[in-house]
Amino acid sequence: MIENLKNQKSIFPRMILTALLLWILVGLILYPALKTLSVSLLDGDGLTFSNYLKIIQTEAHRMALKNTIILGILTVLICGIIGTSLAFLVHFFELPFRKIIDKLLLLPIVLPGLIIVFAFVQLYGESGLVTKTLQTLLGLEEIPYHFSGLKGILFVHAYTQYVYFYINVSIAIKHIDRSVLEAGRNLGASKFKIFTTVIIPFIKPALIASSIMTFMTGVGSFSAPSIIGGGYKVMTTQILLSKANNFMDMAAAQVILLTIISMVYLGVFRFYENKIQFVSSVKGVAIQLIKIDHQMVKSLLVIFSFVLVMIIILPIIAIFVLSFVKPGTWMIEIYPKEFSFDNYLKLFSKSRVLAPFVNSMLMASLTALFCMLVAIPSSYMIVKTKSKMKIFIEFLVMLPWAIPSSAIAINMINAFNRPSIFTGNKILIGSYMMLPIAYFVSLLPLMVRTTTISLQNLNDTYIEASKSLGANVFQTFRRVVLPIVTPGLIGGVMLIVIRSIGEYTMSVFLYTVGNKPISIAMVNAIFEYDIGLAMAYGALVVIFAFAGSLFIGRIPTR
Secondary structure, three states, rough: OHHHHHHHHHHHHHHHHHHHHHHHHHHHHHHHHHHHHHHHHHEEOOOOOOHHHHHOOOOOHHHHHHHHHHHHHHHHHHHHHHHHHHHHHOOOOOOOOOHHHHHHHHHHHOOHHHHHHHHHHHHHOOOOOHHHHHHHHHHHOOOOOOOOOOHHHHHHHHHHHHHHHHHHHHHHHOOEEHHHHHHHHOOOOOHHHHHHHHHHHHHHHHHHHHHHHHHHHHOOOHHHHHOOOOOOOOOOHHHHHHHHHHOOHHHHHHHHHHHHHHHHHHHHHHHHHHHHHOOOOOOEEEEEEEOOOOOOHHHHHHHHHHHHHHHHHHHHHOOOHHHOOOOOOOOOOOOOOOOOHHHHHHHOOOHHHHHHHHHHHHHHHHHHHHHHHHHHHHHHHHOOOOOOOOOHHHHHHHHHHHOHHHHHHHHHHHHHHHOOOOOOOOOOOOOOOOOHHHHHHHHHHHHHHHHHHHHHOOOOHHHHHHHOOOOOOHHHHHHHHHHHHHHHHHHHHHHHHHHHHOOOOOEEEEEOHOOOHHHHHHHHHHHOHHHHHHHHHHHHHHHHHHHHHHHHHHOOOO
């Protein structure tokens, strides 16, 4: 009897927690997605496929759909070649300054895409510093290239998204078993044979995982296509156009198609990933870095590394240099000649100018708080319990990973532009909290992955010992689980804050005058030809991102 009472006392809090989690996840993730689906399929006369037929029959919509798929595939191919090659260069060969190069190669992951796009425009655009310098040096009457369209977008994607391949392949290379390579050499296998039959299978899961992440980011890209895309229209820009013209049914259909593209790619490659699982039967030690004995090759690699480092840090240098350009001077001359602190004085002395940065900081903090409050219990339920609902909860928390940011924004608009039981019968669209909620939905999978990894490293013996000493679920969670997984949680929270501050895609769909973020303020400053102020905004975000990444790097894993 006493045992039954104890079981009931422990089960009841779990039921309440599960119900609360489902309420939040269904209300903010599943319900908006289903609402968008219904908007795309229903009109005053009932079920209709007219919006989808219009997309197929209209040349502009059909071309945008085709361009999106092409952009996603090309982004994967280019980033795959660059990221994989760099991973082998740094982690397979003994390269001078490899540790410094490794750190620098990770920089783009903490920089908001919008800031990189603007920095690239100032460097490689029609009047960019690099463009005009090359034109002058080569004595050309016209600029040597055009930084726009598909080529411009791919250039930005190559810079910002090769990191997915670089990180995952680098980790895979570090786990290659040296004894397997030595066994292949002893059996007389050539270097090419070892590469194709041993190394490629080792890194193939990393390539597939990177491919999925890169494709979804590529097809969901908005900053680069909207700013430098020119005539190269993609689904994300068409969705904004439909929304701006108040064709929400058309925008909903475009969102559903974009989501289907992402989910089909995810499904196909996850299926392939499960079929090619490669596990080494031998457990040895890590591979030794291969020495480069040929002096000429070594010198060329050093030169290549130097050029690579310059390409990576040049946009960052441009952001800081241009942030000191005196207002109203740079548009007159090709190269900035007058520098001052006027942009920073304007930023910190006028509350109206500083407000977007304050808004972004506050909304990023709220986003991180929301993610932490939902991700911790969700991950705990997924990893450490046998709940029948954990599969459904895992599906809900990871669903936004397969939905592009612009699609999430449209889902929010369709779901919360009228009172809902999930929002206390209030309208969220137009409110201050709409952006933090949208950021939360988009970044929740990232936080869940971080907390899940931390919990997987938690020994179940500690939990069982706590329970045997009479602690309930919440006492065990607070006194045992949280202290052990806190380092990983802090890193996850900082990463969420960094990713939220410069977010642009959802912001352009959902922001209001009261919660205008720094990304929108940057765009407004660019369109008002206030380049220095826009770059001062960007410099603040870059400084914060670097500080956050350094903080994450110093967090102990235990």
